[in-house]
Amino acid sequence: MPDINKNIKNVGTGFASFLSPPGPEVIRFTVGQPDFDTPLPVVQSAKDSLDRGETTYTRTQGSEELCSAVSSHLRRYDISIPPEDIVASPGCKQAILYAMMATLDAGDEVLLLAPAWPSYDGMLKLLGAIPIHVPVNRDNYHPDFDALEKAITSKTKAILINSPNNPTGAVYKPWEVERLAKLAKDNDLWIIDDMIYATLVWEDYGYTSPSIFEDGKDRTITVGGLSKGWAMTGWRLGWIGGPSIVIDAVKKINASSATHVASFLMPAAVTALSLEKEIKVMANSFRERRDIIHKLLDELPGISVPKSEGAFYALCDITGTGMDDVEFATRALQEAQVQLIPGSLMQGGEGLVRISYATSMDNIEEGVKRLDAWLSNL
Numbered sequence: 001m002p003d004i005n006k007n008i009k010n011v012g013t014g015f016a017s018f019l020s021p022p023g024p025e026v027i028r029f030t031v032g033q034p035d036f037d038t039p040l041p042v043v044q045s046a047k048d049s050l051d052r053g054e055t056t057y058t059r060t061q062g063s064e065e066l067c068s069a070v071s072s073h074l075r076r077y078d079i080s081i082p083p084e085d086i087v088a089s090p091g092c093k094q095a096i097l098y099a100m101m102a103t104l105d106a107g108d109e110v111l112l113l114a115p116a117w118p119s120y121d122g123m124l125k126l127l128g129a130i131p132i133h134v135p136v137n138r139d140n141y142h143p144d145f146d147a148l149e150k151a152i153t154s155k156t157k158a159i160l161i162n163s164p165n166n167p168t169g170a171v172y173k174p175w176e177v178e179r180l181a182k183l184a185k186d187n188d189l190w191i192i193d194d195m196i197y198a199t200l201v202w203e204d205y206g207y208t209s210p211s212i213f214e215d216g217k218d219r220t221i222t223v224g225g226l227s228k229g230w231a232m233t234g235w236r237l238g239w240i241g242g243p244s245i246v247i248d249a250v251k252k253i254n255a256s257s258a259t260h261v262a263s264f265l266m267p268a269a270v271t272a273l274s275l276e277k278e279i280k281v282m283a284n285s286f287r288e289r290r291d292i293i294h295k296l297l298d299e300l301p302g303i304s305v306p307k308s309e310g311a312f313y314a315l316c317d318i319t320g321t322g323m324d325d326v327e328f329a330t331r332a333l334q335e336a337q338v339q340l341i342p343g344s345l346m347q348g349g350e351g352l353v354r355i356s357y358a359t360s361m362d363n364i365e366e367g368v369k370r371l372d373a374w375l376s377n378l
Helices: 006-010 040-051 064-075 092-103 118-126 145-151 174-186 244-255 263-274 277-297 325-336 361-376
Strands: 086-089 109-114 130-135 156-162 190-194 220-225 238-241 313-317 352-356
Touching: 006 118, 040 263, 064 086, 064 238, 064 263, 086 092, 086 244, 092 118, 092 156, 092 190, 092 220, 092 238, 092 244, 109 118, 109 145, 118 130, 130 145, 145 174, 156 174, 174 190, 238 244, 277 313, 277 361, 325 352, 325 361
Parallel strands: 109 130, 109 156, 156 190, 190 220
Antiparallel strands: 086 238, 220 238, 313 352
């Protein structure tokens, strides 16, 4: 039998081993998925498109209406990308992969701010590129610029930014993003900016794109999608935009792989991007849950956690319990009936556990109550 792709053996399975649905008695703090239904206008728009028979091939890049809607949405963040330099993709994850495929060769190194969402590592290894995990500051999970500078070599080709961040909940300050852009300019790097959580920010300064700074303007590739802020995880709708030289390559990649996103979902995506009230309601709900869960987590023995600034994750340092993160998560499931993600599934996440507060307030209160009782009785 012929061999399979040799890169596959280097690719991990991310959080899979700790995402298996447990019994109904378990409180799940694991799934990064809004617990809201997709807004009804979006659902109705998809139904109307089906009724119109919009189920055939269409423009590979995505409809003109959708690309224009994405371009308009990005202008809310002062990101200036014309519709012709935007491609609709089957989810933000696919957009990230397209960005990597368009800019990287085998052996190129990419800086990741660690701990980083594990799919980044897997995608890079699939392409034969090399992820370089650079630890963030543990006190707030923001970039360690000295460490980033030291990690750059002659093979470094790009830096990948995710703010608001999964798994840390950090939102990088404007001056930090500007400094990251300067770092990229000084070392001639591409910037892949994953803005999937941009609508979910709990700090006054909000999400900041590196493309708004002069140093980042011509080297930032912006990727995003509708999964998190619009409660549309299963719809698999994302986008990628940036310099024409990159997007022209992405158009070729998309045409040779996905062709285009589902035709009848494009009008639904346009509708989603027009919504304001529904998106604000969801964001405000997660902000309230952030406040509650941190108040409760701060009372747990042996645990410290910087306050989440965005997304819907709290990354807890559990080293004060005397357990490593895998033992902690395993025992929390078995003994407290609470499911968590151990940080060591991500390089640089040792001694940490990720909690997703994208669940009901009742689950948040009950889950932390169980953890408190378990830890107090150890």
